[in-house]
Amino acid sequence: MKRKTIAGLALAMLCLVAVFAVFSFWRENWSAKETPGRLEQFFAEMLLRGSRGTVTELPNPVPASEANLLEGRDLYEKQCAFCHGQDGTASGHSGVQFYPPVPSLAPPQNQLTDSQMQSVMERGIRYTAMPSFAKALNEDQRWKVVLWVRQLSRPGSDEKLPLPTEQTP
Template sequence: MQKRTIILGTAIAALLLAVGAFLYMKYAMRGFSARAEPSHVEAMLAVYARSTAMPSSAKGTTNPVADSPEVEHDAMAHFADHCAVCHANNGSGDTMFGRGLYPKVPDLRARTQTLTDGEIFYIIENGIRMSGMPAFGGQDSAEDSWKLVRFIRHLPQLTSADAQQMETMNPKTPADMEEEKEEEEFLNGGSNDAAPHTNHSRKGHHQ
């Protein structure tokens, strides 16, 4: 008798949960658009689920790479090359990709600073499922990832000079390089007598 009540209770709870999830998806999520902003509850649940799914040993791992100007420089170049396309050089997440993803790219200078070093490392190595955050881990990646953790801790104090330096480290297409060369030649009053043709639509895309 008691067993039957438990089974019935579980079945009713599962049904209510399914109906709730259906109604939530239909009315609260408003389709599949990546433009929407996750609700507070959804963001909280996602962070909670992520934290629960992470092995506790990973969270407590301390950074084996000591901080130094070289480490910061390496990590800065790495971040500018691989991460800034979504996260922006200063970590704000204010980029074309960052704004267009769901969930949005978070400000690495804010909430991220409350994560442990181990959590940040784990995220860089393994990515975040069902989000735009790729897994960067691979053979021999650990040292680079730990350096990136150092750099992320440094982001809130990033100077505008650092950010400027990073712009020279951002990925460039051959067309970008050609354009820069033409601009430089033009500014130096060089042989190129035509004004540099700038492509504004493309310019707005790399940050």
């Protein structure tokens, strides 16, 4: 008899938790044009934190030569600037429309290490607009993009290697 009582109480508690979760989910405004609620922000932040995962910290194996920086810039322009913007401040043509928002690659917002940044490019971030570039860019190319992103964050970097002007088709 005592076991049935405990099982009944446990089932009742589980039902209450389920009802509360469903109510909280339905109460949330899921319109794309509205400011996200606390529950949605919590899950978005959890996704972004989890995307970093456990990465073995390695120094960038690609030397910061002018040729590597130029190739990194070209790859960034073709693969990343559409969302992250030419200057890395998340001001790209489509990046301003995504949720979770496209993160800025400029400090202080970008706290990722070189290894973490390369890993995010390799794996992507599920349930966001960040795809995996494992098939589009080889490891060497991803490291060159990291070089360019670091170059973007340096004062006066545009004087050394100017950003290409936008081309209209």
